Structure formats: C-alpha cells, structure tokens
Amino acid sequence: MGWLTRTPTRVLGEAAPRALGRVAQVILLATLLVTSLTLLAAPVSASSGFGALTADAVYGRQMTFRVTLGSTPERLELLLRFGGDDNTFVAPVRPAGGAATYVWDAAQQYVTPNTRITYRWRATSAGIVSLSPEGTLVYADNRPGLDWHSTQLGEATVHWYGGAEAQAREFGALAASGARSAEGLLGHDLAGPVDIFVYDSRADFFGALGPGAREWTGAATFPNIRTIFMWLGGGPPSYLRTAVVHEVTHVVFYDATNNPYHDPARWLNEGLARWSERQSADQERRIVASETSQGLFSFEALTGQFPIGERGSSLSYAEGATMVDMIARQYGRGAIARIATAYRTGATDEEALRAGTGRAAADLYAAYFGQYGTAVPKPISPEPLLPAAAGGRGSTNAQPPAPTASPSPTAPRPVADPISWALLLAVGMGGAALVSGALWLRRRAGRRGAP
Template sequence: MPRAGSRLRIVLGLVVAMAALGAAAGPVLGAQPGVSVPTAKVAFLDAITFTGSATLTSDVVRVEIVVDIEGSTRSIVAVVPTTVSSGEAKLSWVLDAPGGFLLPNTDVRARFRLTLANGSSVVGPATSVHYDDTRFKWKTVTGDFVTVHWVDGGQAFGQRAMKIGDDAIRSVSALLGVTERDPIDFYVYGDRTAFYDVLGAGTRENVGGEAHPDIRTLFANISPDAVDDPWVGVVIPHELTHLVFDSASQNPYHHPLHWLNEGIAVYLSEGYTTSDRGAVAAAVEAGTLMPLQALGAQFPTTQDR
C-alpha cells in the first residue's frame, strides 16, 4: 500500500495524463454540451428568425427550440437541424408569422434545448421578444384601464377612443362584479387594409373590432372622422365586454357559455332594444322560446327548442 505522499503523486500524474490526452484529441473531448441564448429577428407579418449556437457532444441526440407565445397554453417544440454532429454548431429556426396567427402586442419567448442520450436535457437561456406592428409610428394615451394606440388623427381622437374604452370597462366590471387590474391595449387602425392584414385572411368581412382576451388586446378599424359614429360606441363596448367576461369567467375546466358571453356583450353595448323585445315577444307567442335545458349548451339553435 503506497504512502500518502506517493498516492498524491499518482493522482497528479493521472490528472496530467488525462489533460494531455484531452488536449491531443481536440477541445470537444471533455467539452460540456450547451446552447446560447437565441437572438430574435422580427419581420412583421412574415416571420421571427431565431439564431444562436450550440456546443454539441457525442451524447447529444436532439437539438430543439421551445417557443412560448403569450396567451397560448401550449409550447411550440421544433427540431433545429444542425450541419455538424459535434463541436460548435450554428442554430437557426424560423417561426412563420402570418396575419391572424401572431397578433401585434404579443410576447414571444424562445430557448434552445439539447436532449442527451441518457434522457436528460440541457436547456439554454430564454430570449423574449415583443411582436409589434412596426409598420406605423403609433401615438399612445393611457386611461384608467385602457391604453389606446393610434396612427391617424390628433390627440382628441385618442382621448375619445380612450374614454369610450374606459367607460365600457367600468360598466361591464360593475355588472359582472370583477375588477380589471391588468392593462388593456386598444389598437386603432385607420386603414382598413392594414387592419385586415393583422387579423388574417380568415376574418369575416365588416368586422369593426375584435377582442383578444388572451393577450388583453382590442383591435379596431376606425378612421379619424368616424370616432363619433354610433357604431363605434357599440363595437368598442361590445368587444371590451368579451374581454372583461373572460376575466370574470376564466377557469381551467371549460369555456363559459357562448350565448351568455355574446348576450351580455350585446346587452351592454346596445341595451335591450325594441327589436330584441319584439323577437322575445314573438317567441313567447309562438311557443319557441329556448327551454331551460337548451341554455346549458354553448349556443343553442332552433333544433334545441
């Protein structure tokens, strides 16, 4: 059995020998697998390109990117192709961003991930990018609840839109018994084409506004000379009602009833109008009111009577 001193010399000798072997075989031997933080390059309505680098070792079996889009509960996981199997690798992956898929005012987070042969993974640092409509120079005004972003029209236009929005949030919150705390963004497009570009090809025609509760954002198409038109005072409260309804009813188990959501939005933006009263009276007369049982469905139709 060697004495303590000679044992130390043996260990030191081994370390030196291993270091020499490592140096002779190149820097990869003994290198740790790792990935850089992605760099994001945004081309609005086109794509976000994430680039970075990885140190690959022989036990890396897969290189992936994990992308989280604000408002979505599911991550996008995609394989990132590499041209080398070990050593330094350049990484690049493109997230397509057509209109309607990725909306302005959305945060996108991404990180690279390596999966090793033993099943473990190496997760790199995340980058976060705020996807914005960079085609315009936006003016901004912030009220009690709503921040209005607009392009065409003066300060009075923004103030007017903000007041309509704030008043709507106040009345809906009072009815539903919820308090809105998180900010709500309201993007006003004066240009119709620019507005439809953002909402995407699937949008039906003649939509004045569209609320996206998942990103707490309302998009509307209002030209500067139309802010006092009666329809504006209906569309903005209607869409914002959907947003507050979402706050009031959000739960992990099921979607709230669609007819109730839509009904409250119509009731609060237009009231119980003469034509609505007429429709109800006619249904009572004809015996075609929805039975209570049908009201348990998302949106009962004539078949449910």
C-alpha cells in the same frame, strides 16, 4: 448558463397558428409526443452551452429565433409558448457553426399581432437535458406605414397610427370606464391590462385579424392576449364609441369566467357586452318583439357561434342582451356576478344560471319567452339524409364514417362583432339612420379610396 428546470411534462402541438393544416398538426403532434416522452426520462442538468438569445419578427412574414452555442448538442429544440396558452410548440433545430436559427413562417402560419411569445432552447447530449433562460418576443404589427403611437388610460393602452390620435384617446378613455363598469357588474377585476389597436384602413384591419376573419367584422377581441382590434371604418363615431365599450366587456367577461373546462354560453357573453354599451336593453327589446312572429331562437341554440346573416346575428345579440337585462332586473345585478363566479369554478351553463338566480335554466327561458307571448322554441329536427348521401354505397345499412380521433390543439378564436351598417340594415331602424349611415360610408370611402 442554463436554468435547472425539469423538462416540461405537458407538450402539445402548435398553440397560436390557425392556418396549420390538420394533417400537418397530427404529424407534428406525433413527432412532438415521441420527442417529449423520450425526454421525460432524461435527467436535467446545468448547461454551459447557451450564449446570447435573440428574436425578431417582421409581421406577416416571419419570426426569427437565434442562439449561440458553446458546443454542439446531439439534439436541439426551440420551445415556444404563445400568449396565455399553456401548450408548448416544440421545433427541432439543426445547429450550424456554433449557432442555431429557427424561422417561423408567419405568412403560412398566422399569429395574431400583439401575441407575446415566450421561448427557450432545449439541448440534449448524452441523455442530459438543459434549458436556456427564457426570452420574450412581442409579435408586433410592424407593417410599413404603421407608425404606432400609444398612451395608457387606466387599464387600457390604446395604440394608433396616422391621424387617429383624438379618436384613439377617446376609445382609451371609454375602454377604461367601460372596464370599470364591467368589473362592477361581473364582480371581478381585470386580470391585467388591455391593449386596443385602432386601424384606419380596412386592409390594415383585416391584415391584423388574419385569414379566418369574417368579412362583416367591424371590431374583434382576442381575450386570451387581452387585445382589441378596432377599425375606424366599422361605423360612424357613435357606433365606434359603443363598440369599444362592448369589446372591453368581453375581456372582463373572459377574466371573470375563465376556467379550464368550457367557454360560457355565447348569448351570455355577447348579451352582457351589448347590454353594457348603454347599460340597458331597450333597443334590443324592440328588436326581439318585432321578430316574434317569425320565431325566436332557443338559448340552447345560441351557446356556440351565432347564426350568420343579418336577421340571425341581430336577433342573437338582442336575445342575449334582453335576457341579461331580465336577469339583472328580476334577480339583481349580483346575479350576474354569481353566474360569473360559478363559471369560474367550472359550472355548466345550467349550473351557472341556477347559481345566479336560484332558478332552473328552463324556468328562466320559459319566463323570458313568456314576456313576448311565445312558447320556448322547439328544436328543429334535421331532414334524414338519403342513403347515397350518407354512405355513398346505396345501402340503408351503411354506417356513417367514424370520427377521426385527431388531437387538434385549439387555436385562439376572436370574439368578432359585425360592422354597424349590417346591424342597421338588420334591425330595420329608421330611414334617417340608414341614410346617414350610407352617406357616412360613402364619404369615408371617397376619402380613403377604398370600399
């Protein structure tokens, strides 16, 4: 028997697949909106038509959803929701022989492993809409050779394969204590448990992160599915121990600031995570001081993605951590929790900083750069485009092309952090650290037979 539930009123395009092309998204969305608008007016009734629901998946290849049907409806659709996303993906399915099957091509449309997918079938006949019960599929990374084991430590469940049990258990314990510290700092508890997957090889790790991952990624967090991916090759053990605390702080930060309007400033997210590694920013203060002569970054320039490149990346993390440290020292740790609370209720970056410190963001920025004896960085104006480049028409009056108003759904993005050697090179630490890091990498490469 189906549930007596109204047709969902909010039906948007794909939620999790990041590889779906823009054109495909628009076509899909248009189809779905027409479908949903048609159905909004339809009455909803009980269904006696749904039999057993099943779903299974082969990671990186496909997800398969099946249902048996007592009768053949005029229209049948599969409704999918990915992780914590509110959007619903609607796929028309043609029944055959008293059953229906829908196959999601996961080789073409990447889905992050450990995503929990809820699904239900929707049948329409003679204007009557009926919904099946809801099923759940966890899209596990079940690639051959990954014989996963797991254990729970506090709010953290750590998963490992091969011979990584000791390291994984240590990560789990560190994540559990790191989460407690971050909860205290941010004044907000985790909204649910966190999963940590520990990958041994680079190929396995990047196979989990999917096609969009930057090649320098050493650890990544998908806060929306409360999942952290660690790579044992991301750095020496000391780095990995701090990295897992860093990553779990991202999940607590996500919960503490979650709102339907916007992501908090990136420098604050990364700065808090970096600061939490050692509960200080002493190392980062030295980095900022050493880079002052070459020019620091404005905080307004660090609200979205960080610059790519060693100096840009290193300095961005360092400025974030030192700003967090300055706020915590001058306004008390409670200021961090007040900032998070403000974000959670929809504040802008400026409003959140004022709620936390009582001071305008511009004043905070000025005080920050004043510590390093520099003025607040000024925006750099772009060079004007040549007429030919702007419009290709050789006319100075050429209008720039209007933006395409395409309702592209937001795919979940990970918070990705660089591997440790890139940081070591970037911050110019002592030769001993570099040598030991290089030796460690070489030893590891020899052991794994991989770069």
